[in-house]
Amino acid sequence: MSELPEIAGSSTPYLWLALLLLAALPPLSLATVLLERSGPIRLRHWVEETGGRLRRLWEEPARFGLYRYLLNLSAKLVPLVLCLALGRAGERLGMGSPFLYAVASVALVVALSEIAARRMLRRSPEGALASLTWIYRAAYYVFWPLISLLGPLLRVPRDLYDDRDDDEASEEEVEAFIEVGTQEGILEPEDRDLVWGVVDFGDTQARSVMTPRVDMVCGRMGDSLDRLAEIFTESEYSRLPLYGESIDQIAGVLHLRDLFRALRTEPRPALETIVQTPFFIPGTKHLGELLKELQARRQQLAIVLNEFGGTEGLVTIEDVIEEIVGEIADEHDDEPQENRLLDDGSLLLDGRAALDTLDEFFGVTPLEDGYETVGGLLSGISGQVPAAGATLYHSGLQFDVEKADDRRVLAVRVRRPGLKEIPIG
Structure with a gap:
């Protein structure tokens, strides 16, 4: 009986260390991913809004590059130390395969942090950085002694911390410019779409x-x-x-x-x-x-x-x-079928609608490769062009073919299976 308190006591330091690191890991991982995936213009806008020491740090590229490097290094070291702490604590408590559980738990936390960071960037890049400003400030004070010591020794800072090619950086800058310009009312929706068309033009395939x-x-x-x-x-x-x-x-x-x-x-x-x-x-x-x-x-x-x-x-x-x-229509063009959200909550699509439409309305992305349109996907999974009136199920969605000819699907109604009538508006 006397051994139990002794074992528990010997594991206490490791448990406290693990809890501390476990609390720090998610925000640290989020902050690192957001910083690495943000272009120069987005970062400049963020530091100007933040002000203070972070803005002064941004104005010195060598020190800011070292700051990013140390933040990235910490995001890699903390999971390693956390695994060791959890493993040691589990070992002292007599758990079976403690290090295996520790590695699995930490990997799960890191993966969830990566997913959360991606979603935050898609929804509001500027807001994501602003919400984690406290982490960047805390990291600044932790790293400041090293930054002060090593910063002046760096002569070619961008080569040390920015390994992205010029094209990628340029694209991120334009993306940030469009986002900020739209938020500030500088770019009208029509102008934004035109700029996006120019940005995507070079990468779009025939x-x-x-x-x-x-x-x-x-x-x-x-x-x-x-x-x-x-x-x-x-x-x-x-x-x-x-x-x-x-x-x-x-x-x-x-x-x-x-x-x-x-x-x-x-x-x-x-x-x-x-x-x-x-x-x-x-x-x-x-x-x-x-x-x-x-x-x-x-x-x-x-x-x-x-x-x-x-x-x-x-x-x-x-x-x-x-x-x-954008679309150039003449007097001979057929009126395009627009995607329409119906009163019962289902979605009526043209068969040529892009698969991205399913993600936009239902949050579903089909896993099959080689298909770009909803009609093409339905023909592929059925092995033939489905006839009007056919119903198919895929990726958790129900597809009711409303109109089709011998060559392709012309119109399809998409809903979640078992969807009841949902009043809209």
Whole structure:
């Protein structure tokens, strides 16, 4: 009986140390992740709002870089020491596999802190930094002796603490600029969308803006000029891809102007003499490069190929420009189907709606790769184009196909299974 108090007493220092570190670990991990993921403009705005010693520290890049390094180092050392303290305490208390439990517990805390930091950054980056200012101030006083001693010795500070490339830093700066500008009322919503379009333009791939294969309107190289004129009239397009044996073998692109000229010529020229050579690109080509190449070739249309050399879709110069300025509609365009939240709480989507829409409205992100639209996802999981009236379940959601044709899903209603009528408004 006398051994129990002795064992408990010997474990007390480790328990107190573990409790102290356990309380410090989550905010320390949060603060470290937020600081590392914040760009220079966002940090500058934050320190100007905070003022005091942190602002003066920011104005000295060498010392601020050392401060970030020490904060990051602490976030790595604290979990290690916490594991040792918990393991020792468990060992003294006679627990089985104490260090295994300690490592698992600490790993869980670190993972949850990382997830929380990501969510805070997505919701309000500026507010996230402001809410943890007390941690940064406390760390400043803890690290100040080392910063004062080593700071003057650092001559090339940015190389020591900032290992991100220039492009990434620039993108973060623009992101912070847009956020701050919108909050301060400097940027109107329309201007914000335009700036975002320019920022994302260079990283967007042709695959993201193309007309998919199933929606392409094409003619055959063996069609007569009169038949091709009918296709032009029905589709109301000004350019028409032409294929040989299958749509995977695009042989040329016919311009409406050239077709009309041929129809008025006697004798009529052969189709091969009036078609243009197609311009092929991979789906991974970035829009910035594509726009330059289309301009250099004086072409308006490119055929997008998949990894096997088959036709994946087509992209026009209008598609590329719309990525910056938004939808450009003319008198021949169909009125797009808007995503509508219905009175019963369900969501009516166009089959071409991006999968991100599910995350936006339901907080659900399907895990399947290779699909970009809701209609494509439903066709993929069912193995065919689901017919109108079909109901599918996936990722905790119920999909009711409202409208479909032989090639794709046109409209779908999405809800959580068992959803009752929920009055809106």
